Amino acid sequence: MTQRTGKRAVLVAANQPLEIWERPVVDPGPGEVLARLTHGGVCGTDVHFWRGEVPLPGPVVLGHEGVAVIEMLGAGVSTDYAGTPVAVGDRVYWQPVAPCQRCYACTVLGDVSMCENAFAGIFGNADGPTTASYCDYATLRAGLPFYRVPDDTPSDAVIALGCALPTMLQGLERLGGIRPGMSVVVQGCGPVGLAATLLAHLSGAAPLIVIGAPARRLAVACQFGATHTLDMDELPDAAARAARVRELTGGRGTDVVIEAAGAVPAFGEGLQLIARGGRYLIVGLWSAPGTVPVEPRMINNLNLRIIGTALSQPRHLYQALQVVQAHHRRFPLAAAVTHRYRIEDSQQALEAVARLETVKAVIAPAA
Ligand SMILES: [Zn+2]
Ligand SMILES: [Zn+2]
Known part of the structure; x- marks a missing residue:
């Protein structure tokens, strides 16, 4: 044979x-x-x-x-x-x-x-x-x-x-979950961002804002529960996006930011989007080398928590x-x-x- x-x-x-x-x-x-x-x-x-x-x-x-x-x-x-x-x-x-x-x-x-x-x-x-x-x-x-x-x-x-959904399930576990009514930004709308969007939606997040591109992926984010999307092709300026997130959250920023972009500049941007006492989950940067300028006192002054998560179990x-x-x-x-x-x-x-x-x-x- x-x-x-x-x-x-x-x-x-x-x-x-x-x-x-x-x-x-x-x-x-x-x-x-x-x-x-x-x-x-x-x-x-x-x-x-x-x-x-x-x-x-x-x-x-x-x-x-x-x-x-x-x-x-x-x-x-x-x-x-x-x-x-x-x-x-x-x-x-x-x-x-x-x-x-x-x-x-x-x-x-x-x-x-x-x-x-x-x-x-x-x-x-x-x-x-x-x-x-x-x-x-x-x-x-x-x-x-x-x-x-x-x-x-x-x-x-x-x-x-x-692998994005198990990765995000571990991420949410390490984040400590999302309570109904919490405001959330998801940075990125590839599979990890979409998994984050779906799970945040199922957790009751509102508003649930997804920042990313291209439009085709953002459309899927809406189907998975995003209440607002910010298209980086239409809104290429990070400061303008931050202003929009503040507008949508009564000036406070969001309780939770989930980095699912896999792009190093997203980290600096994400820090600008978090509300006082908020949490920042870093998921997407696993394989993205590089550094970004950060003002560490913000983490201190605003009682922020930054949580990393890699892979899944x-x-x-x-x-x-x-x-x-x-x-x-x-x-x-x-x-x-x-x-x-x-x-x-x-x-x-x-x-x-x-x-x-x-x-x-x-x-x-x-x-
Ligand atoms: Zn993978
Ligand atoms: Zn082992």
């Missing part, structure tokens, strides 16, 4: 076109799952990886957001990581980040998003079984949390907010599925998937995301 093979898009070196490699599909070992990709989410961070802004060692398969159909279960696997039974043909959702449960962050801090070894299995094994998602087949290795996608929940709706992946299951009928989540690419066209996908043409792009291997 001929050995099956699968394609994968490989980042060999920064700023070089992705290569398509064909590799054997291997049966899953004990505790592993072999899954056939239907949706590999294209994340803005992938563009930063490609540009070398976050350097990666050696050739790596790209893609850290996946929805796939279980093809084979390895010995001993009968449930997902929440105890839900799984069978061949079920859909699963995962990120290729596995907490090691053997480091300070995992066992002492109790914050597996800070695991020192979580990335160990993703990068540097472009030849063998991969847990990445720009590929035909992924092998979810033992210890890598994955969750069954409920039958009533479309895969498009799950991947639409890819397995419970946030599970919660993301619950949020999508509960709300995909009321909010056009699936429609946010605007672009689909074959694995062979992964390079074009990155470039379209870099040009902000997409709301959400996915790598969709041919069935």
Whole structure:
């Protein structure tokens, strides 16, 4: 019998076109799952990886957001990581980040998003079984949390907010939540900004102001609950945007600002938008190098709290599925998937995301 093979898009070196490699599909070992990709989410961070802004060692398969159909279960696997039974043909959702449960962050801090070894299995094994998602087949290795996608929940709706929804769920947890009636600014309207908008809306934020561009993404922000949008293409001056936010908040600024822009100047701008006693959640700057002038006494004088959050934990992946299951009928989540690419066209996908043409792009291997 001929050995099956699968394609994968490989980042060999920064700023070089992705290569398509064909590799054997291997049966899953004990505790592993072999899954056939239907949706590999294209994340803005992938563009930063490609540009070398976050350097990666050696050739790596790209893609850290996946929805796939279980093809084979390895010995001993009968449930997902929440105890839900799984069978061949079920859909699963995962990120290729596995907490090691053997480091300070995992066992002492109790914050597996800070695991020192979580990335160990993703990068540097472009030849063998991969847990990445720009590929035909992924092998979810033992210890890598994955969750069954409920039958009533479309895969498009799950991947639409890819890694952004779990990231924002951890962000809101670290922020300490948003109470009904609190005013919120979300900076940015890519998937992270849209996830922030949806969750802030579900928390009862009002007004809920989204600053970003282009208009197509802001239109989706409105569908996800934004009460006001400030289009940076129409209002390019940060001082004018700050004035508008003050106008909308009785001169006070907002109780919460969520940085989901991934652009360094957003930080300085965000500080100008917070009300006294307010909180600023920094989510989007994960892969954006650079500095910005800040007047630290403002943080002091205004009793501000600035809270960082990076990545997410397995419970946030599970919660993301619950949020999508509960709300995909009321909010056009699936429609946010605007672009689909074959694995062979992964390079074009990155470039379209870099040009902000997409709301959400996915790598969709041919069935
Ligand atoms: Zn991502
Ligand atoms: Zn760890």
